[in-house]
Amino acid sequence: MQIIKNPKELQDTILNLKKQGKKVGFVPTMGYLHDGHVSLIRCAKSQNDIVVVSIFVNPLQFGKNEDLDRYPRDFERDKSICEKEGVDYLFYPDYKDMYPEGFQTYVEVVELSKGLCGDYRPGHFKGVATVVLKLLNIVCPDNAYFGKKDYQQLKVIERMVKDLNLPINIVGCPIVRETDGLAMSSRNNYLSKEERQSATYIYKGLLEGKKLFQSGEKDPKRIKEAVVETIKKAPLLKEIQYVEIVDKDSLKPKEVVEPGDVIAVAVFIGNTRLIDNMEL
Numbered sequence: 702m703q704i705i706k707n708p709k710e711l712q713d714t715i716l717n718l719k720k721q722g723k724k725v726g727f728v729p730t731m732g733y734l735h736d737g738h739v740s741l742i743r744c745a746k747s748q749n750d751i752v753v754v755s756i757f758v759n760p761l762q763f764g765k766n767e768d769l770d771r772y773p774r775d776f777e778r779d780k781s782i783c784e785k786e787g788v789d790y791l792f793y794p795d796y797k798d799m800y801p802e803g804f805q806t807y808v809e810v811v812e813l814s815k816g817l818c819g820d821y822r823p824g825h826f827k828g829v830a831t832v833v834l835k836l837l838n839i840v841c842p843d844n845a846y847f848g849k850k851d852y853q854q855l856k857v858i859e860r861m862v863k864d865l866n867l868p869i870n871i872v873g874c875p876i877v878r879e880t881d882g883l884a885m886s887s888r889n890n891y892l893s894k895e896e897r898q899s900a901t902y903i904y905k906g907l908l909e910g911k912k913l914f915q916s917g918e919k920d921p922k923r924i925k926e927a928v929v930e931t932i933k934k935a936p937l938l939k940e941i942q943y944v945e946i947v948d949k950d951s952l953k954p955k956e957v958v959e960p961g962d963v964i965a966v967a968v969f970i971g972n973t974r975l976i977d978n979m980e981l
């Protein structure tokens with residue numbers, strides 16, 4: 702596995718490989734890799750000749766009072782996971798490589814960045830779209846892999862790729878969960894033992910919502926109530942930011958719930974903000 706820090710060097714390397722007819726798969730991450738990331742890497746391995754993983758904690762997508770400084774980082778550990786998974790190139794740029802002096806170009810996917818996390822993390826999806834467009838332009842992949850755990854992010858990126866005619870196939874991958882249902886996330890690392898236990902109520906809440914829908918309920922208010930009531934049982938719950946039932950493509954709230962809609966939640970367990978969702 703080759704580790705490359707310089708964007709131009711990676712771009713030249715990949716363009717050369719593509720001239721040789723190689724198919725390139727790309728998995729963008731912020732590092733502190735877990736089995737959710739590994740599932741994306743394995744999917745990329747199975748569908749491409751060359752796999753590129755990036756690790757970059759993108760300051761542009763963090764709000765002023767968010768966790769940029771304490772976001773977990775362990776490059777050596779990430780490196781050995783990537784090596785073990787057969788990654789070909791690990792892109793590990795510095796801030797100044799991604800945002801050199803004078804940087805002033807941003808991308809905004811206007812409507813899909815509103816609602817859900819967009820309401821609680823102003824500017825977040827502008828930061829995500831901008832860095833992902835840069836990464837896609839640097840890596841020039843045929844396929845790029847994103848987890849459905851960050852459902853709104855996936856939709857924002859799919860839309861950006863479509864709107865800007867990028868010749869890239871975006872692949873959405875299933876959520877990987879711990880055995881008790883908690884969606885894997887680098888931020889789970891912040892949780893104390895008691896908070897980790899409380900966090901299991903998020904998945905339980907989503908399951909309650911799905912169960913109610915499967916029993917015939919179509920009123921989003923009732924389904925939301927069932928989700929909220931269950932999540933409220935979490936002893937160390939600090940705040941439920943949102944529980945919404947949305948259309949899987951437009952992310953607009955539903956009046957009548959249908960198969961394919963998505964229940965999306967964001968909660969604080971202690972000081973840790975966790976998101977999750979479930980397709981109905």
Ligand SMILES: Nc1ncnc2c1ncn2[C@@H]1O[C@H](COP(=O)(O)OP(=O)(O)OP(=O)(O)O)[C@@H](O)[C@H]1O
Nearest residue numbers: 730731732737847848850851876877885886887888
């Ligand atoms: N449990 C998971 N299952 C599937 N994909 C995941 C999972 N967790 C993260 N991903 C995906 O991995 C990619 C990189 O995400 P990121 O590095 O931010 O990890 P994360 O665990 O989501 O971190 P965070 O705690 O910041 O949300 C994204 O496409 C994200 O959706």
Ligand SMILES: CC(C)(CO)[C@@H](O)C(=O)[O-]
Nearest residue numbers: 729730731759829832851
């Ligand atoms: C897509 C991404 C790597 C952009 O920084 C990040 O938002 C993430 O890890 O989900």
Ligand code: BAL
Nearest residue numbers: 731762763825851854
């Ligand atoms: N996993 C999405 C990146 C973020 O929360 O900033």
